Amino acid sequence: MEDHRDSERPRSRRLPRAVRERQILDAAVEVFAKHGFHNASMDEIAETASISKPMLYAYLGAKDELFVACVRREAAKLVEAIGADIGTGLAPADQLWHRLHMFFEYVHVNKAGWQLLHRQGDVPGEPYVQELSEWRERATQLIAALLAEATTDQPQPMQSEQTEPFAAALVGAGEALVEWWFQHPDFTAEGMAMRLMNMLWLGFGELVEGRSWFPSSQTEDPTGS
Amino acid sequence: MEDHRDSERPRSRRLPRAVRERQILDAAVEVFAKHGFHNASMDEIAETASISKPMLYAYLGAKDELFVACVRREAAKLVEAIGADIGTGLAPADQLWHRLHMFFEYVHVNKAGWQLLHRQGDVPGEPYVQELSEWRERATQLIAALLAEATTDQPQPMQSEQTEPFAAALVGAGEALVEWWFQHPDFTAEGMAMRLMNMLWLGFGELVEGRSWFPSSQTEDPTGS
DNA sequence: GGGTAAGACTACGCACGAGTAGGTTGGCGG
DNA sequence: CCGCCAACCTACTCGTGCGTAGTCTTACCC
Numbered sequence: 001m002e003d004h005r006d007s008e009r010p011r012s013r014r015l016p017r018a019v020r021e022r023q024i025l026d027a028a029v030e031v032f033a034k035h036g037f038h039n040a041s042m043d044e045i046a047e048t049a050s051i052s053k054p055m056l057y058a059y060l061g062a063k064d065e066l067f068v069a070c071v072r073r074e075a076a077k078l079v080e081a082i083g084a085d086i087g088t089g090l091a092p093a094d095q096l097w098h099r100l101h102m103f104f105e106y107v108h109v110n111k112a113g114w115q116l117l118h119r120q121g122d123v124p125g126e127p128y129v130q131e132l133s134e135w136r137e138r139a140t141q142l143i144a145a146l147l148a149e150a151t152t153d154q155p156q157p158m159q160s161e162q163t164e165p166f167a168a169a170l171v172g173a174g175e176a177l178v179e180w181w182f183q184h185p186d187f188t189a190e191g192m193a194m195r196l197m198n199m200l201w202l203g204f205g206e207l208v209e210g211r212s213w214f215p216s217s218q219t220e221d222p223t224g225s
Numbered sequence: 226m227e228d229h230r231d232s233e234r235p236r237s238r239r240l241p242r243a244v245r246e247r248q249i250l251d252a253a254v255e256v257f258a259k260h261g262f263h264n265a266s267m268d269e270i271a272e273t274a275s276i277s278k279p280m281l282y283a284y285l286g287a288k289d290e291l292f293v294a295c296v297r298r299e300a301a302k303l304v305e306a307i308g309a310d311i312g313t314g315l316a317p318a319d320q321l322w323h324r325l326h327m328f329f330e331y332v333h334v335n336k337a338g339w340q341l342l343h344r345q346g347d348v349p350g351e352p353y354v355q356e357l358s359e360w361r362e363r364a365t366q367l368i369a370a371l372l373a374e375a376t377t378d379q380p381q382p383m384q385s386e387q388t389e390p391f392a393a394a395l396v397g398a399g400e401a402l403v404e405w406w407f408q409h410p411d412f413t414a415e416g417m418a419m420r421l422m423n424m425l426w427l428g429f430g431e432l433v434e435g436r437s438w439f440p441s442s443q444t445e446d447p448t449g450s
Numbered sequence: 451g452g453g454t455a456a457g458a459c460t461a462c463g464c465a466c467g468a469g470t471a472g473g474t475t476g477g478c479g480g
Numbered sequence: 481c482c483g484c485c486a487a488c489c490t491a492c493t494c495g496t497g498c499g500t501a502g503t504c505t506t507a508c509c510c
Contacts, residue, residue, distance in 0.1 A: 020487095036348035038263040041467060052489050057469065093430070121346035123261035147429065154434070165405050169424055172401020173394040180393040199394055203428025204372065205318070205438070209379070213430070245457095266497065277459050282499065 021059055024049045028060075029070045033115040037067055037128065064127045071128065074113035075135035081106040083142050092150035093213075097197050099146070100174070104189035107178050118175055136171060143167035170200060246284055249274045253285075254295045258340040262292055262353065289352045296353065299338035300360035306331040308367050317375035318438075322422050324371070325399070329414035332403050343400055361396060368392035395425060 027049035031040045042063055046053045060066045082103045086095060107114045122129055144160060144167035151158045174196060181192055194213075201213050252274035256265045267288055271278045285291045307328045311320060332339045347354050369385060369392035376383045399421060406417055419438075426438050 017487095034348075035350065036346045039348060039350070042469080043467075053468090054470070054490095055488065058487090063468070119346050119348055121261045121263075121344050123259075123264060123344055125260065125264070150429070165402060165409075165420060166424055166429070168405040169398040169402045169421065172404075173398040176397020176400075177390060177394045179397075180390050184390075195390060196394065199391055199428070200424075201428050201430040203424070203426050203431060204375070204391070205426040206428060206431070242457095267499080268497075278498090279460095279500070280458065283457090288498070 017059070020051065020055070024051065024056060024059055024066075025070060025073060028066055029074060029116055030112050032067060032070055033112040033119070037063075037120055037126075042066075067128050068131050070116060071131045071135070074110075074116050075131075075138075077110065077113060078106060078117065079135060079138050079142075082139065092146055093201060096143075096146055096150075096201075097193065099143075100196055101190060101193040103174060104178070104181075104192045107181075108189045111182075114178070118178070140164070140167045140171050143170055173199070242284070245276065245280070249276065249281060249284055249291075250295060250298060253291055254299060254341055255337050257292060257295055258337040258344070262288075262345055262351075292353050293356050295341060296356045296360070299335075299341050300356075300363075302335065302338060303331060303342065304360060304363050304367070307364065317371055318426060321368075321371055321375075321426075322418065324368075325421055326415060326418040328399060329403070329406075329417045332406075333414045336407075339403065343403070365389070365392045365396050368395055398424070 024045075028045050031045045031048055034040070035044075042053060042056060045066075046056045049056070056066070060069055082099045084102065086098055090098070117132070117135060120128075120132060122132060144163040147163040147166055148158060148160065151163075177192060177196055181187060198213050249270075253270050256270045256273055259265070260269075267278060267281060270291075271281045274281070281291070285294055307324045309327065311323055315323070342357070342360060345353075345357060347357060369388040372388040372391055373383055373385065376388075402417060402421055406412060412420075423438050
């Protein structure tokens with residue numbers, strides 16, 4: 001390691017490919033999240049990544065491909081976070097609770113990545129839309145499976161025609177709640193998860209009458225604010 | 226020189242301003258809904274409206290302003306639809322049910338208008354975002370008020386800190402369900418409203434056990450349209 | 451019937467941003 | 481110490497699409 005005592009080199013030294021790619025992706029996620037796909041300019045991404053445009057193109061290709069790469073990385077992280085393996089033997093309700101909690105936790109620590117996934121318009125015909133709708137699909141399926149599992153003991157287990165729309169609505173509710181959270185940041189991730197869990201599992205009819213849901217002794221007192 | 230008598234002019238005759246404006250707005254809504262704000266071109270809107278570009282600009286200004294005009298019109302229609310005055314004396318649950326029903330009904334007959342409102346990315350900094358988030362806000366407030374009303378008889382009425390996020394989640398769930406509906410068009414608006422109402426009012430915990438919610442016989446015929 | 455002004459069109463200017471050509475630097479093997 | 485290759489940059493081209501200047505034309509009124 002030559003110390004090389006460089007005078008001031010605000011710009012980049014030569015770096016191996018892997019490091020640069022990561023730098024670029026980080027910058028791209030940030031900029032795409034801030035301005036959206038269309039309003040983000042490759043120039044700004046290059047500048048944020050402390051690199052010049054030709055390098056950008058050399059490493060990750062055109063704007064579409066770059067965006068898709070970002071979505072893939074962030075979606076993988078998200079789905080992994082909420083789909084992580086939990087200890088066996090939990091009741092479906094508690095599993096759902098855990099995953100919701102993980103979801104809000106994830107969004108909290110990875111705001112830019114979340115906004116990248118959520119704040120794009122989904123207009124058919126765009127090349128990246130495929131990629132965008134895919135993560136939502138995966139998340140929905142994951143939830144749907146969970147719901148289906150919750151009814152297997154019942155005399156009439158729910159079919160996917162029942163669980164799927166429910167899961168879709170749940171995902172939508174989660175997204176909307178996150179957006180509300182951003183405007184009221186005084187709440188903890190756990191508190192938000194509780195909120196959503198109560199809505200979902202009990203429903204308003206029960207909440208009105210003062211009942212509420214609690215995780216079955218896995219976590220301690222969850223007062224979110 | 227004046228020999229150019231009536232050779233066919235398939236293009237537009239002279240029309241009063243009001244009619245043209247409506248024509249233009251209709252076309253703009255359609256195109257914006259189809260391609261989204263950014264990918265929609267003024268040329269295509271002009272062509273769809275059977276008019277030339279300078280007229281477009283003369284009547285409704287630049288692209289931003291045109292889009293805002295579209296959003297305003299469609300948002301007004303939507304909010305009016307779900308906020309319409311219902312006969313007095315309905316229980317909150319039944320009111321909510323009615324409004325959900327109206328919502329799905331509205332979306333069904335005005336798909337383009339709905340997509341215009343829903344499918345745009347909401348990136349801060351865009352001029353139109355203000356307008357877009359406003360309708361969602363209004364709808365949310367409307368629902369929140371309804372929920373608050375449902376708890377006034379209770380010993381501990383809910384505060385807006387409780388009802389507001391719930392309403393936000395509800396709106397999000399509704400949007401997501403509509404999207405799911407578009408992919409499974411075999412259901413009626415009433416059926417979709419029932420679905421959502423069951424999720425919301427009863428919650429999954431109850432649904433699992435086979436219970437379900439029904440409107441309390443205020444409406445007579447099941448005119449499912 | 452002729453003047454006129456509003457309604458309408460064709461054809462263009464111009465900015466912005468994606469993508470690239472070609473030169474420059476620095477590390478490394480000989 | 482010298483050439484050579486790969487990482488890197490500056491500075492450009494070019495397409496696309498918003499917005500407009502300038503011209504025509506038709507309904508209407510005197």
